[in-house]
Amino acid sequence: MANLIDATDPSIxxxxxxxxxxxxxxxxxxxxxxxxxxxxxxxxxxxSNWLEVGAKLLKESELRRLMxxxxxxxxxxxxxxxxxxxxxxxxxxxxxxxxxxxxxxAIRTPDVALQDEGFxxxxxxxxAMEKYGFSDVQDVVxxxxxxxxxxxxxxxxxxxxLLGQIDNTIFxxxxxVGYEQTLTHSDSIRHHFNHLALADKNIESGHSxxxxxxxxxxxxxxxxxxxxxxxxxxxxxxxxxxxxxxxGIGVDISxxxxxxxxxxxxxxxxxxxxxxxxxxxxxxxxxxxKIESTYTPEEATTYRQLAQQxxxxxxxxxxxxxxxxxxxxxxxxxxxxxxxxxxxxHPLVAASGKSNFDIASAVNRLQSQGVPEDFYKSATYDIDAxxxxxxxxxxxxNQYKSYGQADKSKVLSxxxxxxxxxxxxxxxxxxxHFTSQTRGVLxxxxxxxxNLVETHYEAMxxxxxxxxxxxxxSISKKLQPQEPxxxxxxxxxxxxxxxx
Numbered sequence: 001m002a003n004l005i006d007a008t009d010p011s012i013x014x015x016x017x018x019x020x021x022x023x024x025x026x027x028x029x030x031x032x033x034x035x036x037x038x039x040x041x042x043x044x045x046x047x048s049n050w051l052e053v054g055a056k057l058l059k060e061s062e063l064r065r066l067m068x069x070x071x072x073x074x075x076x077x078x079x080x081x082x083x084x085x086x087x088x089x090x091x092x093x094x095x096x097x098x099x100x101x102x103x104x105x106a107i108r109t110p111d112v113a114l115q116d117e118g119f120x121x122x123x124x125x126x127x128a129m130e131k132y133g134f135s136d137v138q139d140v141v142x143x144x145x146x147x148x149x150x151x152x153x154x155x156x157x158x159x160x161x162l163l164g165q166i167d168n169t170i171f172x173x174x175x176x177v178g179y180e181q182t183l184t185h186s187d188s189i190r191h192h193f194n195h196l197a198l199a200d201k202n203i204e205s206g207h208s209x210x211x212x213x214x215x216x217x218x219x220x221x222x223x224x225x226x227x228x229x230x231x232x233x234x235x236x237x238x239x240x241x242x243x244x245x246x247x248g249i250g251v252d253i254s255x256x257x258x259x260x261x262x263x264x265x266x267x268x269x270x271x272x273x274x275x276x277x278x279x280x281x282x283x284x285x286x287x288x289x290k291i292e293s294t295y296t297p298e299e300a301t302t303y304r305q306l307a308q309q310x311x312x313x314x315x316x317x318x319x320x321x322x323x324x325x326x327x328x329x330x331x332x333x334x335x336x337x338x339x340x341x342x343x344x345x346h347p348l349v350a351a352s353g354k355s356n357f358d359i360a361s362a363v364n365r366l367q368s369q370g371v372p373e374d375f376y377k378s379a380t381y382d383i384d385a386x387x388x389x390x391x392x393x394x395x396x397x398n399q400y401k402s403y404g405q406a407d408k409s410k411v412l413s414x415x416x417x418x419x420x421x422x423x424x425x426x427x428x429x430x431x432x433h434f435t436s437q438t439r440g441v442l443x444x445x446x447x448x449x450x451n452l453v454e455t456h457y458e459a460m461x462x463x464x465x466x467x468x469x470x471x472x473x474s475i476s477k478k479l480q481p482q483e484p485x486x487x488x489x490x491x492x493x494x495x496x497x498x499x500x
Contacts, residue, residue: 016056041282050104155276156197216250
């Protein structure tokens, strides 16, 4: 998950922002006040190096956010540390990366994809609020039970914890986009962490809700692009998302409720306290994977062989697809519009053309001519408004009602209502995929393997392309009309073959 850069030697970063020195001076007192620096776990020199790198490379807002995150553990940090404690395979984010950031030897650089997802989630929050009738909390009053934990969890960073309110009920909530719409172990840890982070600040919440969104790729891009614009872009993005959800076009939402459990709270406290003590004392644990395989020696051998074949095949497919797209584009440019549909110099590869109708320009022309929309557009109706109007006029609308496909969110709500667990209807699919690590040893091996595949693919491509079988002259000879064969000769030849 983390995109880390080294922060131990600021002199290696020659291309710095013009105002980096003023930013450095502005934040220097705050960095020196970080708990791990004040306790001596991180030296003042290293803290200065970290700040200098950040001031040279990051925006002021990005650096300010990193400082807050460096003052303790976020939900993502705790998830990685939990995985280490329980020997889980969790490649998205490693405990070593957490330590590098908190001990100020590395800086996490902004991830454009995560920033875009942040804009999208901010818009979808507004959709969830309207659909489920809650609002963000403005004023929070501390409670007696929250006071019992206040200031006892100094490592729990509250930033990004969302609080909602319906009537007098305060709860934490989260927005999740593009994932399976069932709660994962990571979801549960994140929501429990949010409760602890709030409790440390004298805030108590009763439960947690998670709003799972599925958004089409096209709508995702449109909403994100609008939300990033200044002016009316933000408002338009929210209106578009709300309309799409109401019409069921491109945006689906469901709600999951998480009930906190004492066991998970206790484990989180244990993990957080142990590792934060290490950070403050400058301790660097030895991180070793302890995951034990459940495969027999024979199965492990077979798995390794298949994994190697899978890797080579996957990379060869990628290289071939890239080469295919490049070659197709080059052929398209060579042929041009005027030669599409004509004979080509190679009989195996033809070039055809098709007409594309620019409907948007045509509609603009019709509008400029004053042609009514009814002539060239299909009408749509606000069904909900029509039903309400009909019922207001005394029409029994039930006689026109029919049911389509089952709605997942309503099915889940109905199961919960009658006390049936959704687990009875839940199955899991096995998905074989490359590890998602984009750094470290595994990433280097993948990169080297990819280079090796590319090299061999180039040799294979050259050898096959130069084979006589695919040469245009060879194919043309086979396409030439052959000498006619007399019927009698053909019969005699068949008889000879059959008797032989």
